[in-house]
Amino acid sequence: MYRIVSKEMLTPLVCRMEVEAPRLASSACPGQFLIVRVEEGGERIPLTISDFDPEKGTVVIVTQKIGASTQDICALEAGDAFSDVAGPLGVPSEFMEMSEDELKGQRYVFIAGGVGAAPVYPQAKWLHERGVAVDVIIGAKTADLMIYRDEMAGVCDNLYVCTDDGSEGFHGLVTGMLEKLVLEEGRQYTMAVAIGPMIMMKFATLTAKKLGLPMTVSLNTLMVDGTGMCGACRVTVGGKMRFACVEGPEFNGHEVDFDEAMRRQGMYRTEEQATEPHVCKIGRGR
Amino acid sequence: MAANRIPRVQARAQEPAVRARNFEEVSYGFSIEEAQLEASRCLHCKNPRCVGACPVNVNIPGFIGYVAAGDFASAAAVIAEDSSLPAVCGRVCPQETQCEGSCILGVKGEPVSIGNLERFVADWNRENGVVKPSAARPNGHKVAIIGSGPSGLACAYDLAKLGYDVTVFEALHKAGGVLEYGIPEFRLPKEKVVASEIATVKELGVKIETNVVAGRTVTIDSLLDKEGFSAVFVGSGAGLPRFMGIPGENFNGVFSANEFLTRNNLMKAYREDYMTPIHTGDKVVVVGGGNVAMDAARTALRLGADTTIVYRRTEAELPARREEIHHAMEEGVRFMMLTNPVEVIGDEKGWVRGIRCIRMDLGEPDESGRRSPVPVQGSEFEIETDSVIMALGTSPNPLIARTTSGLDTNRRGCIVADENGVTSRKGVFAGGDAVTGAATVILAMGAGRKAAAAIHEYISGK
Numbered sequence: 001m002y003r004i005v006s007k008e009m010l011t012p013l014v015c016r017m018e019v020e021a022p023r024l025a026s027s028a029c030p031g032q033f034l035i036v037r038v039e040e041g042g043e044r045i046p047l048t049i050s051d052f053d054p055e056k057g058t059v060v061i062v063t064q065k066i067g068a069s070t071q072d073i074c075a076l077e078a079g080d081a082f083s084d085v086a087g088p089l090g091v092p093s094e095f096m097e098m099s100e101d102e103l104k105g106q107r108y109v110f111i112a113g114g115v116g117a118a119p120v121y122p123q124a125k126w127l128h129e130r131g132v133a134v135d136v137i138i139g140a141k142t143a144d145l146m147i148y149r150d151e152m153a154g155v156c157d158n159l160y161v162c163t164d165d166g167s168e169g170f171h172g173l174v175t176g177m178l179e180k181l182v183l184e185e186g187r188q189y190t191m192a193v194a195i196g197p198m199i200m201m202k203f204a205t206l207t208a209k210k211l212g213l214p215m216t217v218s219l220n221t222l223m224v225d226g227t228g229m230c231g232a233c234r235v236t237v238g239g240k241m242r243f244a245c246v247e248g249p250e251f252n253g254h255e256v257d258f259d260e261a262m263r264r265q266g267m268y269r270t271e272e273q274a275t276e277p278h279v280c281k282i283g284r285g286r
Numbered sequence: 287m288a289a290n291r292i293p294r295v296q297a298r299a300q301e302p303a304v305r306a307r308n309f310e311e312v313s314y315g316f317s318i319e320e321a322q323l324e325a326s327r328c329l330h331c332k333n334p335r336c337v338g339a340c341p342v343n344v345n346i347p348g349f350i351g352y353v354a355a356g357d358f359a360s361a362a363a364v365i366a367e368d369s370s371l372p373a374v375c376g377r378v379c380p381q382e383t384q385c386e387g388s389c390i391l392g393v394k395g396e397p398v399s400i401g402n403l404e405r406f407v408a409d410w411n412r413e414n415g416v417v418k419p420s421a422a423r424p425n426g427h428k429v430a431i432i433g434s435g436p437s438g439l440a441c442a443y444d445l446a447k448l449g450y451d452v453t454v455f456e457a458l459h460k461a462g463g464v465l466e467y468g469i470p471e472f473r474l475p476k477e478k479v480v481a482s483e484i485a486t487v488k489e490l491g492v493k494i495e496t497n498v499v500a501g502r503t504v505t506i507d508s509l510l511d512k513e514g515f516s517a518v519f520v521g522s523g524a525g526l527p528r529f530m531g532i533p534g535e536n537f538n539g540v541f542s543a544n545e546f547l548t549r550n551n552l553m554k555a556y557r558e559d560y561m562t563p564i565h566t567g568d569k570v571v572v573v574g575g576g577n578v579a580m581d582a583a584r585t586a587l588r589l590g591a592d593t594t595i596v597y598r599r600t601e602a603e604l605p606a607r608r609e610e611i612h613h614a615m616e617e618g619v620r621f622m623m624l625t626n627p628v629e630v631i632g633d634e635k636g637w638v639r640g641i642r643c644i645r646m647d648l649g650e651p652d653e654s655g656r657r658s659p660v661p662v663q664g665s666e667f668e669i670e671t672d673s674v675i676m677a678l679g680t681s682p683n684p685l686i687a688r689t690t691s692g693l694d695t696n697r698r699g700c701i702v703a704d705e706n707g708v709t710s711r712k713g714v715f716a717g718g719d720a721v722t723g724a725a726t727v728i729l730a731m732g733a734g735r736k737a738a739a740a741i742h743e744y745i746s747g748k
Contacts, residue, residue: 084459086497230545
């Protein structure tokens with residue numbers, strides 16, 4: 001069993017948990033993910049790793065309620081336990097392979113959408129700790145749904161906040177912010193990384209293309225085992241079939257067939273929605 | 287010879303029309319009377335060919351003699367000397383090409399039903415709990431095993447009996463490997479058979495750590511260098527599912543057999559009390575002709591789908607066990623032979639609506655000796671379907687080879703190991719599908735046993 005050390009709701013729909021998983025905590029790297037199962041009978045749910053502490057033997061995960069299984073995850077409290085936590089899975093971020101010299105000249109811009117801020121955090125932190133220039137753009141629908149604002153501020157040179165409704169920071173989308181930074185403020189980046197909803201990563205990639213920026217995206221595809229066995233996570237990258245769980249989750253955004261990936265991601269949506277309890281949206285704006 | 291005149295006893299089975307709608311085990315196995323009658327048919331050859339034909343060399347005439355005499359506990363003890371998973375093997379081994387295939391009675395008539403007898407003894411022993419294997423005194427040496435499938439369990443069993451301190455690392459949340467995720471409940475009951483055989487291995491002192499992905503959570507290097515293991519056996523299984531490389535394979539509703547079976551077997555999607563979803567629609571087409579194709583088709587049928595198997599050669603070349611083909615046909619799976627898909631067709635929302643196929647003819651024999659199928663020009667046609675399941679085998683998972691220094695792989699990506707499981711890396715042994723590519727449970731068990739012997743020799747000779 002994997003005990004939950006602490007839990008907090010970051011927004012009404014998003015929770016953060018610190019979970020005991022000693023082996024995982026000592027082997028995790030930025031860019032990787034893990035799979036949890038709440039109990040016997042539960043689904044295997046892939047989640048990004050948003051922090052890890054080898055000394056304490058814990059990992060931090062952030063979950064957004066979108067279906068029945070993620071509701072069950074968010075219903076757990078500190079002191080409860082997951083029946084299973086497996087990982088780390090996937091390939092660590094590309095920069096983990098870079099030499100110190102290679103890292104020195106880099107200027108990273110991270111684009112985080114919604115809960116995508118959670119997996120951006122360990123990447124920005126890793127680079128920032130090594131003195132690499134890091135800017136982060138976080139986007140959310142509205143200020144109340146923004147997560148990791150304060151945490152992120154501590155691990156980057158510049159933090160830019162955007163909201164769709166203008167309730168905080170830049171009034172507009174993350175793509176607009178990226179254009180503004182590059183075109184109006186003359187920022188020069190060597191690498192862009194976008195993590196968030198598939199549709200956001202698609203448009204962030206299109207913007208990066210326009211700006212002539214390399215782009216890495218982290219694909220949150222369907223998965224069953226997460227170890228390369230089932231092929232549910234297959235995506236088309238550069239015209240080839242790739243398995244996100246063992247060859248990803250990070251890929252060159254310019255080569256990803258996002259439309260196919262989005263369609264495949266929604267394969268079980270009707271099944272999921274049938275079991276999804278009603279989430280009240282009254283008073284939460286749009 | 288009186289023994290010859292008794293016809294081979296057939297095990298009773300659920301009626302096809304009934305079992306096609308449930309996930310209960312198809313075969314009921316032998317009763318005590320049936321088992322003793324069948325056991326009496328064995329000629330007890332001086333040079334029993336069946337023993338040599340068994341990958342783990344079970345003393346077959348030995349245990350059958352005890353069954354005939356009604357001493358089932360002694361029969362179980364004889365099997366336990368060589369096999370860690372008798373209730374599994376009695377059910378899923380291809381006996382027709384191994385022990386039963388070499389039974390002398392089969393030359394003129396029907397061979398002894400060795401598989402059903404093994405199953406009977408194992409089931410009897412489980413229900414009556416008489417014979418438990420025992421471990422030697424601990425010898426203080428630690429051995430790590432990667433993967434809790436058939437090869438890993440067989441290796442662990444033999445090493446534990448020799449007194450080794452064995453830890454098995456399993457990537458999934460449940461031990462058993464292909465026995466859990468691959469082979470369906472109706473052929474191999476999970477709680478009754480798989481879980482209890484694994485419990486027997488654990489009773490020998492074998493520890494099983496689940497949720498540990500070798501190459502990620504731990505590496506073979508770290509197990510040897512930091513965790514004090516003297517040797518590692520890699521039985522990590524087959525790996526990544528193959529697809530055909532035809533257009534439309536990523537439409538919604540196209541699955542690998544691995545995905546479809548894992549959802550249903552490991553994740554128990556067929557049960558109301560499990561949350562993992564599974565999709566069939568009204569019609570399912572399964573592509574392939576092996577045991578995995580049969581398992582997928584019979585699973586789809588039980589989930590309520592009208593199911594068709596398409597295979598590019600003829601029925602005679604189907605690589606699946608005859609028994610599985612026969613069962614699938616009886617249950618109502620449709621077989622379209624000499625048919626090969628050329629394209630999956632999707633609707634406007636990106637869901638499968640059909641599969642375009644081409645008729646095939648058998649041409650000259652290929653390197654496998656089978657006549658290779660050639661397409662018949664202009665014979666393309668469409669089959670309407672809601673799902674397509676690709677059962678085309680697997681290619682090796684590169685994770686372990688990539689993260690282990692000095693471990694050689696071959697051109698296909700399989701780990702290179704000799705017949706004793708010895709690899710290019712000192713202290714690292716391998717066997718099962720990770721070495722051979724997709725094969726059978728019993729061949730993997732055989733490889734696990736041989737590696738156990740080689741590990742024992744390696745450590746005791748240090």
